[in-house]
Amino acid sequence: MAYVVTDKCxxxxxxxxxxxxxxxxxxxxxxxxxxxxxxxxDCGVCEPECPAAAISADSDPAAAPWxxxxxxxxxxxxxxAEKKEPPADAAQWMxxxxxxxxxxxxxxxxx
Amino acid sequence: xxxxxxxxxxxxxxxxDRLFSFTATRDSAFRFKSGQFTMIGLDVxxxxxxxxxxxxxxxxxxxxxxxxIKVPDGPLTSRLQMLKPGDPILVGRRPTGTxxxxxxxxxxxxxxLATGTGLAPFVSIAKDPEAYERFEHIILVHGCRxxxxxxxxxxxxxxxxxxxxxxxxxxxxxxxxxxxxxxxxRNRGRVTDLMESGQLFADLGLPDLDAEHDRVMxxxxxxxxxxxxxxLETRDFVEGAGNRPETYVVEKAFAxx
Numbered sequence: 001m002a003y004v005v006t007d008k009c010x011x012x013x014x015x016x017x018x019x020x021x022x023x024x025x026x027x028x029x030x031x032x033x034x035x036x037x038x039x040x041x042d043c044g045v046c047e048p049e050c051p052a053a054a055i056s057a058d059s060d061p062a063a064a065p066w067x068x069x070x071x072x073x074x075x076x077x078x079x080x081a082e083k084k085e086p087p088a089d090a091a092q093w094m095x096x097x098x099x100x101x102x103x104x105x106x107x108x109x110x111x
Numbered sequence: 112x113x114x115x116x117x118x119x120x121x122x123x124x125x126x127x128d129r130l131f132s133f134t135a136t137r138d139s140a141f142r143f144k145s146g147q148f149t150m151i152g153l154d155v156x157x158x159x160x161x162x163x164x165x166x167x168x169x170x171x172x173x174x175x176x177x178x179x180i181k182v183p184d185g186p187l188t189s190r191l192q193m194l195k196p197g198d199p200i201l202v203g204r205r206p207t208g209t210x211x212x213x214x215x216x217x218x219x220x221x222x223x224l225a226t227g228t229g230l231a232p233f234v235s236i237a238k239d240p241e242a243y244e245r246f247e248h249i250i251l252v253h254g255c256r257x258x259x260x261x262x263x264x265x266x267x268x269x270x271x272x273x274x275x276x277x278x279x280x281x282x283x284x285x286x287x288x289x290x291x292x293x294x295x296x297r298n299r300g301r302v303t304d305l306m307e308s309g310q311l312f313a314d315l316g317l318p319d320l321d322a323e324h325d326r327v328m329x330x331x332x333x334x335x336x337x338x339x340x341x342x343l344e345t346r347d348f349v350e351g352a353g354n355r356p357e358t359y360v361v362e363k364a365f366a367x368x
Contacts, residue, residue, distance in 0.1 A: 019353075020208075020353065021207070022149065022150055022163060022203060022206075023150065041150075042363070043148070043163050043207075043208075043362075043363065044361075044363055045207055045208055045209050045362070048209060048350055048351070048352035048355075048361075049352045049353055051354060051355075
């Protein structure tokens with residue numbers, strides 16, 4: 001079992017999750033984060049911290065479409081261990097539908 | 112992981128054939144809040160084998176304290192249970208967790224609901240003067256299957272009430288409600304059933320659960336958490352977090368799967 005970042009993270013990228021993760025299992029893309037499933041210890045501390053409610057346990061139906069994406073991009077993107085400044089327009093991207101189709105970027109975060 | 116301190120085990124105490132607690136040295140730079148957990152473990156085949164363990168010690172204490180179950184064939188606990196004073200133990204430098212006093216709004220009563228080893232973070236909170244300053248009563252509810260599993264909690268509460276500094280707070284404000292499901296005991300039944308029926312509150316002489324004045328922390332098995340969350344949510348409790356204090360917080364007791 002692991003936790004999964006969903007499309008709700010896209011363009012919000014608050015990173016409150018990173019600040020509380022005991023094992024640093026978050027990986028950073030240009031406009032969202034993902035969790036590396038075999039590093040996650042399933043502690044669940046990140047889930048309530050996200051202002052966009054973007055994190056779910058992989059047993060939750062909401063997580064199902066995003067499980068493969070997290071595994072795939074966690075292998076490609078750089079690790080993130082410290083919370084950074086979220087994008088200036090993060091709040092405006094909360095509760096927006098269709099963010100994956102319109103806004104997902106496969107690019108890793110800039111170094 | 113490079114974020115580890117090597118500490119030394121000080122005392123080990125076995126409470127039943129499946130439960131034990133131990134203390135260890137604490138690095139002077141290691142800081143934490145009551146209710147948090149950190150990664151601890153041992154080098155196994157030259158690699159750190161780590162698991163999340165709640166800190167049962169209080170932030171002002173000089174030693175670290177942990178409470179553990181022995182998981183049959185568990186790769187870590189099968190080794191941890193052999194620990195002796197003087198043995199090394201790895202302790203993660205980044206404590207974290209959801210069971211923080213800061214994650215709750217102010218209130219009158221703080222209910223700490225634990226099953227099994229989920230008691231550990233609440234031992235820390237019950238030793239924290241901050242808890243007694245923020246709440247009129249701290250109610251430590253510990254549900255286990257058998258009476259022998261309650262022993263660690265019983266000792267903690269007895270020690271607290273006799274403590275030089277915390278004793279006054281604990282005697283006036285700490286209520287302890289142990290309960291078992293499988294044996295005769297003065298309190299009998301599952302924590303959620305006892306709350307649902309009102310028995311728990313009646314036994315303690317407290318008003319029934321009320322989201323306006325009560326705050327709750329849960330730590331137990333996935334089943335206990337699911338049942339208790341459902342009960343709380345029907346009574347209008349809302350889950351809190353670091354950036355959004357509310358009326359209840361949850362953490363899984365990691366060993367209880």
